[in-house]
Amino acid sequence: MTDVNLDQLPGPLRRLLRMGGRVIEELTHDDLSGVAAQMTYYFMLALFPSLILLVGFFDALPLEANIDLFLERGLRSLPDDIAKLLSDYLREFSTRRPSGGLLLWTLAALWASSRGIRGARKGLNRVFRCKPESNIVLIRLQDLGLTLSGLFLMGLSYALLIGGKQLGSFVIGLFHLDITMQVIWVWLELPVTMLLMVAFVMLVYRFLPSRRVGFRPLLAGAIPTVIAWMLLGGLFRFWLQHMGSFDEIYGGLASFFLLMFLLWLISLVLLLGGEVSARLADRADRARDANPNPVADSLAVDVEPEA
Template identity: 25%
Template sequence: MLRNIVAVKRVLYDALGHFNNDDGWAMSSHLAITALMALFPFLIFATTLGSFLGAQAFAQTAVHIVFDTWPEQIAEPISREVLRVLTVQRTDLLTYGVVLAAYFASNGIEAVRTSLNRAYRVTETRGFLLRRAQSLIFVLIATVGFLVISVLLVFAPLIARLAEQRFEWIEPYMGTFTLWRFIIASTVIVLGLFAVHVWLPAGKRRFVSLIPGILFTLIAWLIGSTVFAAYIDHFSSYVTTYAGLASIMIAVVFLYIVSAIFILGGELNAAISRYLEARARVGG
């Protein structure tokens, strides 16, 4: 028991110490701002591509996937404005505007890569063009994934009604459409976390070694989001301080918290791996 406590203390000290000494707070700011700046270009690019391919309901689906897992107080004003932007008719899929939108969206992927390289204590050896191509592929994969989910959500109510008619016992397990939408959004987040931890940082990591940091990230995100939402409801003075900019400032602070937790997840994985390697060397 004592040995386990000592091991946990060593791992936490290593993770938190490296996060603090390697400018983790500054990297959280960088990741939060870059993510916010990349969000609109990504959604514009993805929505334009979705409309081009005939997925007219894509805008609402994309907004739900992105914002359904945010606290309502933070997501509602931002998602409303995002949806307003996305519903503007665009026919410039193959023009420079949408190409640039995809490029700027990939900047968010690059920020995640930089954060994870620092967290995992690895040096990037891949060339700029290869990294940027990989980031653009991530953007395209995310877009295609959103398109598939958009189609599924369009047909989901019909499929649910048919299933309930043929199998009455399934009705209590179907839940509401909102619940399934939340489940889908959560699944996208989990798969996305595994994808970025596996492929973005330099080097290779075993799948099992990623689980602790990802579990920490998901649990800490849930706790952090709940606490921050409660703070906004009861104690926040953002509205009086920032007036019309309040929703943006709230989103920035929220993304800062989310980014810090995300980086700490990578730090935790790296610290556990270092501890296990050290224990293996001494035969313990």
């Protein structure tokens, strides 16, 4: 579609199409598929320790549920092969936990989980086109903080999806709230879950890259990222059922390769959301330079780029 045709479209749609075209161009320019492959390696290293910590977080909540309920509801959106691979691992871990104190293996799992944040930092620094932070101590503290924040927010999101009614009853009883709050709680489960996930992605875009951007670009990149993540499991399952033939190609290793491919898609979506935030931040910077104003950062994202 030419610029002349774009100029004939309504303003919001015109801005959306231009931003979409820009993101597609950056997909090739920044080699996002290759960067996502590098992130997949780190995410694979961090996946199982993170799941261990999530299960521990889930066990600590006031829910009358066991590991089987967590696996049944928490993994049901994933393809069957991947869900079986993860559930078998977690069931085995729950039956025979590592020897030694709880604190020791928790710290080991936390350190391993932070490697996923480290891989995301490298990828997002490239997307935001900024140099890596030179303060190693600060980087490691940020990795640890974001790992803990991510596990808490994502764990709470899973808890709402899996045991939302029980958790709601506990909160209502704890604060002696009216019983009508139970109905409101049920309606708020999905919006609150999405809000928690959006908050985590915004934290990732805010603190992992060395470049700092405003609130609105962060929000504009986080919302489509979370929506895409929530749709990804179902779309991936549909594709495998109707068009996939991984078992014929990889045999017994099919589950492993499917998991790697899914992690690659998750990484790519995270980078694409970062591209949206970065490009909107670029436009905000150009608008601020052209028209210095104390509130330019919050308003400049709605300004049309110059032809």
